Amino acid sequence: MVDDQIGRTNAASHALKRAGSFISSLALTFLGLTAITFLISRMTKIDPVLAIVGDKASKEVYDKTYAMLGLDKPLIVQYGGYLRKLLSGDMGTSVLTSQPVLTDLIHVFPATFELATVAIVMGVLIGVPGGVIAAARKGHWQDQVIRVVCLFGYSIPVFWLGLVGLFVLYGKLGWVSGTGRLDIGYDDIVTTRSGILLIDAALEGQWDIFRNAFSHLILPASILAYFSLAYIARMTRSFMIDQLSQEYIIAARIKGRSYWGAVWKHAFPNIMVPLITVIGLSYASLLEGAVLTETVFAWPGLGQYITRALFNSDMNAVLGGTVLIGMVFIGINLFCDFLYKIFDPRLRSA
Numbered sequence: 001m002v003d004d005q006i007g008r009t010n011a012a013s014h015a016l017k018r019a020g021s022f023i024s025s026l027a028l029t030f031l032g033l034t035a036i037t038f039l040i041s042r043m044t045k046i047d048p049v050l051a052i053v054g055d056k057a058s059k060e061v062y063d064k065t066y067a068m069l070g071l072d073k074p075l076i077v078q079y080g081g082y083l084r085k086l087l088s089g090d091m092g093t094s095v096l097t098s099q100p101v102l103t104d105l106i107h108v109f110p111a112t113f114e115l116a117t118v119a120i121v122m123g124v125l126i127g128v129p130g131g132v133i134a135a136a137r138k139g140h141w142q143d144q145v146i147r148v149v150c151l152f153g154y155s156i157p158v159f160w161l162g163l164v165g166l167f168v169l170y171g172k173l174g175w176v177s178g179t180g181r182l183d184i185g186y187d188d189i190v191t192t193r194s195g196i197l198l199i200d201a202a203l204e205g206q207w208d209i210f211r212n213a214f215s216h217l218i219l220p221a222s223i224l225a226y227f228s229l230a231y232i233a234r235m236t237r238s239f240m241i242d243q244l245s246q247e248y249i250i251a252a253r254i255k256g257r258s259y260w261g262a263v264w265k266h267a268f269p270n271i272m273v274p275l276i277t278v279i280g281l282s283y284a285s286l287l288e289g290a291v292l293t294e295t296v297f298a299w300p301g302l303g304q305y306i307t308r309a310l311f312n313s314d315m316n317a318v319l320g321g322t323v324l325i326g327m328v329f330i331g332i333n334l335f336c337d338f339l340y341k342i343f344d345p346r347l348r349s350a
Contacts, residue, residue, distance in 0.1 A: 092316035101320035110195025112301030116286035123228030131236025153230025162296035
């Protein structure tokens with residue numbers, strides 16, 4: 001009885017320590033992220049005052065705006081004020097849109113999320129089996145074909161592939177729709193709920209809008225998927241080659257397991273942890289905004305928003321977008337840590 005109580009106490013203490021360590025790590029990561037992005041924004045040669053008042057404003061107006069923005073205060077005081085506002089959900093006002101940056105980010109991020117999610121799903125569904133097959137058939141024609149396809153994925157400039165895709169598949173063949181997320185005639189018909197057009201259109205039963213949105217989405221998503229699957233397939237192949245050379249594969253074959261059974265049932269589960277890391281990093285990179293793809297396809301997402309903000313010296317928008325990107329990476333890493341413990345029981349007690 002006493003031993004059980006002591007065991008429960010120790011387990012609760014261990015859980016509290018893990019929770020405290022997790023919260024401390026998350027807080028330190030957030031502070032580091034905001035501090036670095038804030039310092040970089042202050043070290044750039046872009047003058048946020050000129051972005052507001054213009055280069056023809058008088059010195060009096062310039063100095064008044066400079067003081068109003070708090071730029072006359074010490075850097076640590078500026079950061080403290082910025083952090084307090086950020087924790088309350090205030091990222092400042094965008095010079096370009098005259099709206100709160102948080103409102104802008106809520107508006108543009110779902111477009112990037114939709115594009116990136118479709119792209120990573122396609123990349124995983126093609127890239128992972130492709131990498132496994134390439135490793136299992138190492139040196140054979142299947143391996144050579146998959147490696148060449150991956151090589152092209154690394155080598156072809158994304159903007160060139162996007163332009164060629166638009167010219168051939170949209171301009172010549174008419175298989176897909178053009179730039180943007182929807183044809184002009186469908187704008188403002190579907191009520192925005194999630195911000196993801198495919199979901200919003202499906203919820204309202206607007207299947208013609210769903211098809212139009214999908215027709216706009218499929219080409220940029222396929223291009224991003226191609227670059228993602230090239231990386232995912234290459235890393236999967238590398239992980240699998242290492243596992244297929246292990247002794248437990250030979251033992252499984254001796255016990256009567258078929259070759260492909262040993263590949264999928266024994267080797268593949270053992271690469272899940274590093275593979276999750278690769279997929280997570282690929283997804284996070286897509287969520288930060290595929291700038292060139294969004295520019296070519298006039299996709300109103302995070303990448304295009306930050307690019308426009310940079311060109312217009314809109315530092316509040318740039319800083320807000322950068323913080324969002326950092327939070328996306330933190331969130332993806334936390335989710336990957338959760339998945340590690342599902343696929344590798346040894347990590348559950350760590």
